[in-house]
Amino acid sequence: MGHNAMSQSASDSMASCTVKKMNLESGMMVIAHGPVEALGWPPMTMSFKASPDLMRDLKEGDAVMHGFRRIFINR
Structure with a gap:
């Protein structure tokens, strides 16, 4: 893998979450997981x-x- 290359780990995972806040203008949402x-x-x-x-x-x-995914970045 080269400089700044990314690889996906086998440790992808899902978590139960609750939507806490949403801001349509900024496109941001807050979740508790x-x-x-x-x-x-x-x-x-x-x-x-x-x-x-x-x-x-x-x-x-x-x-x-x-869904959460662990990404490794080689620098």
Whole structure:
């Protein structure tokens, strides 16, 4: 793999999440997720960029599944 190459780990994982906040203008949403065991993450609340199409069908308090992927970057 060359300089700045990325590779996908086999540790992709899904987590149960709750939509906490959404801002259609900025395209940002805040979700609280359960543990992501494959990545060694505890439950936490995080902000993510989301498409307007995705947010149009959601509201605060909705339960969703979110996929996480470990990416390695060689520099």
